Amino acid sequence: MTDEPRGRNLDGDAPVAERVVETEEATITEGAELERTIGLSGGLAIGIGTMIGAGIFVFPGLAGGEIGTAAAASFAVGGVIALLVALPTSELATAMPRSGGGYYFVSRGLGTLAGTVIGLSLWLGLVFATAFYLVGLGFYALDALAQIGLTVGAEPGGIVSAIAVLAGVAFTVLNVTGTENAAKLQNGIVALLLSMLVAFLGFGLLEAFGVVAVDTPPGEAADVWEAVPILSVAALVFTSYLGFAQVATVAGEMKDPGRNLPLAMVGSVLIVTVLYVLTIFVATSVFQRNALLAAGETAMVEVGRALLGPAGALVIIAGGLLATMSSANASILSTSRAIYGVSKDALLPRRASRINLRYGTPHVALGMAGGPVIVLAATRQVQLLAEVASFLHLVMYGLMCVALVAIRRDRPEWYDPEFVVPGGPVVPVLGALASFGLIAFMNRLSIAVGTAVIAVTAGWYFYYARDVELKGAL
């Protein structure tokens, strides 16, 4: 094993290799320094902001409609799996505090084939996730229109697609032209969302335990407390937890990464898990299954209306719009970073990561994110998009855990993580088993689409980058 990547791709490019020194305040390469500018709160905002978005506003109707209050357990299962993956990811990220995230760890731990598959399916997984967020945004926008008295005719689906596509175009353009304060705006939105959710949950919990009484329609449908339905709903809603590993993709920009990376990753998983479980608990105690199912993607609006009247509905609509927007925006951004990671290692043509000097943004990569997002968003397949996104991420999460075990066994000279997962290989092994296991509970169609994506990415490796060697390199 060497500690430098080697080989050439079909275009004759080799992976970029260089000596790098990491300090707490900067990353120093041979001729330049990269400033570390993101603190702990910035890292938490990335993790929470990517996760908190669309999932919790779109899933209560779908998940609660299937199994009722038991859906709270599904979200808890998702949270535990996310935590089992977040711990090994933290160890890897503090050992390699560079931008690149999951792709980087898998390619170094398990080699180029696994790396290519993960790098490319991370890109495509984020594309599916973004499309899912945009469709959710479309449903919420439709509700907002209804709220101000604009009723839509017999074909609301077409409107949802149109809104989703337009929003996809808008976010791509926004990211290409470079908004200087995008991240600050994002942080503001996350803070606003958190405070709205906490206030809403406070009232909802009072109601659920009978302190405050509101009239909710009676229903007969009972909750389904059985393992298989709970796990299959967990597989569906796992999309809500995609995002904690995005913190690792900005590892190279984070101050004091040895401390801030694990705190931001584990912290954001814990915070959103609590919020999700409580939100689902409140939603499913206000409405029975059949009512939630009837309300569909925007069931949360009805929950808000039942608890707090029209004002409650408005708050949820506003929250849903903000959340789906911030998730979509954050994911398009992460996608372009994922493309940069693979292109630097010569697994994609180098021009994919070009930056334009006028705006300073990676326009090619953003286009490679935005284009397919728009096509997928037009399909309006909420469940399929969410599950394929989950599938592709779960494969990456599982392989990251495997990569940790492999790297620990190989012990390359440079491997010196500041954060070490306690309990030996137990946590990463459990994390891998849980990630791969959850996939088994998905829809057949989602598994088929996900598997097809993986097959295509593997095919790309054999065609384009078979000679590139990344295993064990730093």
Place this chain on the structure above:
Amino acid sequence: MTRVLVPVAVLEGESVSPGLMSLLGGVDVTVLGYHVLPEQTPPDQARLQFEERATSALEDLSQEFRAAGGAADHRLVFTHDREQTFDRVADEAEADAFAVPGTTGDVDRVLVSLSGDVDVDSLLSFVEALVGGRDIGVTLFLAGGDAPPTAPSDGAAADAGDGATADAGDDDAARLAAAADRLSEAGIDADTTLATEGSPFDALIDAVPGHDAVVMGERAPSFRSLVFGDESGRIAAASVGPVLVVRDRRDAEKEA
């Protein structure tokens, strides 16, 4: 040796005027080439693409600085946060001052502002090192009414010795005179200007004509600097010429 940090937005075509270059001929220089990126762009991605171009521009610049007299090196930083980068590199390079590059021809006369709670002692040491034995005149400037309650730690004012009894105006005049004496002893042609009316900022800008560069002390961020932008940046914009900001290291010394 006195060291000045010269930040240059290297990929935006920013450069250093010949006047500033020869003014800094007597001191060591670190050229800080920086490029600010929007948040959506990983700094590493920009480095990969632009490092060579930026480095060759920086090598040319530091070559020119060496030709002007002093030692010069250069660093290249890609960042999302300009101020954080300036502060970090200034600390690491142990720079005594940093430059806000402006346009100027030959420097014959420098305006030195002693207004406000600045570290007068290190400001004057810096001016001595900067001017060296050269034929460059200095105008010491102090805006009245802007002085803080007399601080005993204030080197020059303490030298004047009569701060305790004199009223504010006399105190200012004494501070200026003491500073001018110190520079004259070092063989520098020093004038003084005491402004008593108007805001200290406007008075300083009014005093700029006839001078080719401004030297001032770094001040702690105030509410005004948060609203209107950093004071040295505003003065640089209003005076057009280069501004040298001497770093305040009194706190650092106390901590050490």
